Amino acid sequence: MAAFWKRRSSDPKVCVFGVDGMPHALLRRLMDQGVMPRARAIFGGGLRRMRVTLPEVSSVSWSSFMTGSNPGTHGIYGFTDFDKGSYRIRFPSFASLRAPTIWDRLGRRGKRSIVLNQPSTYPAREIPGTLVSGFVAVDLKKAVWPPDLARKLEEMNYQIDLDTQKAGKHSDYLFRELQSTLRGREKVLGYLWEREKWDLFEIVVTGTDRLQHFQFDAIEDPSHPNHVHCLDYYEKVDALLGRVFDRFAAETGDDSGSGFFALSDHGFTRIRQEFYVNAWLVEEGLLSFRTGEPKSFEDAEPSSKAFGLDPTRIYLHRKDRFPNGCVEMNEVPELCARIAEKILLLRFTGEPVFRGAFRAEEIYSGPETVSAPDLVLLANDGFDVKGWMRTGPVFGRSHFTGMHNWDDAFFWNGGPMPENFDITAIASAIESRLAGKEE
């Protein structure tokens, strides 16, 4: 009888709870330790480990999530890219995305989405519904759709992000701001939830990623003075997850969570060593600069064979790609194979640094594969690859303590999902839930 009353009254709805950079392993541990009791109650044994696309950075991962496609189709390969036909570095924006988003596709079926703090959607543009862009959003006025929402958010003192510079230097600032940005997001969530009718509601918590970049040692080490502050933040995220889940369940009658999706966009792990890919290319004689302190690849010698971009991308200095390029198309396979072979043999105190080096065609598909890096590296956990412009030592440490990883994102949904899937499969699962179909 009870089931009768709980029957869904109207069209299916979906809620997405994104937690930027939350690793499956850490989430499991915090659930088991009682730091995240709501996550434990909701996800239970159904929590899954998820692979994302390469490179494993937020701009790429979230683009893969929101388009349900791989970088070869959506065209975003990192936070940076080469300007076409030049050495200049540009920052791909939402306008650079080459595939329709799930919100656009749902819009064509008359469905509306509310999206709060979605990374890689800046500057905001029209979606069928409401959008508040997340990282790297700069100006609130350009970070919202519809535009008149900006005034309301200003009134509510909404903060897109914390000051990353201060956060890296002062941990007390970091912890204070993590709390206040999270509260601000929940306030706006409450407002948007009621503002218009929606079919898909999405919120992304991004403080986790910031915390983990700067404080991964403190998260892992119970004797670290900041450890309790870290746990305190995860408790707050857990409580928010619980409230969002309860609210969604109460309104839809869906307490199995078949319409509730929780995910992260990559995993995180502790840094043992940073690996500077450009310094390595220099050491291998594949890259050289005209000056001692290169500012950009414009300072590279024309005879250079390869460049490294954040974090794990290698671009050959191809004739068809760069003004002073020296690598012919027919040299590409051999050169890639040589770099891959060398880098896979590389060891640090006896341990292999990399576990993979892939040609674009091996990992990407779609019309944008032509603009992909020639080679994409996959490091072993602990080795954080930096595409910094630098020469000198190949390994080193800095103030960062956490690094991304590729195969330890998490995923949870209360409905059926295919046995083996990655982040690109979620969009279609959401679409089929909203169509009222089972997989």
Add this chain to the structure above:
Amino acid sequence: MEMKGFTIWFTGLSGSGKTTLARVVEEILRERGMQVEVLDGDVVRTNLSKGLGFSKEDRDTNIKRIGFVCHLLSRNGVVAIASAISPYRDVRDSNRRMIGRFVEVYVKCPLDVLVKRDVKGMYAKALAGEIKGFTGVDDPYEEPLNPEVLVETDKESEEACVQKIIRTLELMGYIPGADASGETSEEEEEKIRQRLRDLGYI
């Protein structure tokens, strides 16, 4: 913004508005600096597909030829616009697969409205049995299942239809917006650069 070729494929019954909409879209894209080529079914039948009839086989051949030309144009940076009834789904889909960057526009209009419009006087003849195998009357039309754009020309004005098509092309990133929005200023870029540095990406 870098511009790449792609194909806009108008499909729908005769008289639904494919040619009309294709011409306006062509004009707008030219204004925005793109190279555009239109392949209209009626015109193509006088040259590229001259001699082909209206059997399923001939219709398929016609659509495949148009698709192939669109493919050649698209991969060379041209925007190819095809407007042809193209009644069979599998041939449209195989063109989609071949071309990749493919935007299907379903120009929908119910038969009774088309009969009233009867731009070319064909429906009257088909209904009188003077023309056999006329799509929508006594020959099948398979609707697209998931077109990028659906316009209903009996309900939406010509202008609204065009607007919808252009907006979709902008949203999908095939064409730059009319205003320069979607771009970040140099000052903003500097802020973005700083943040990426703070987080260790660059």
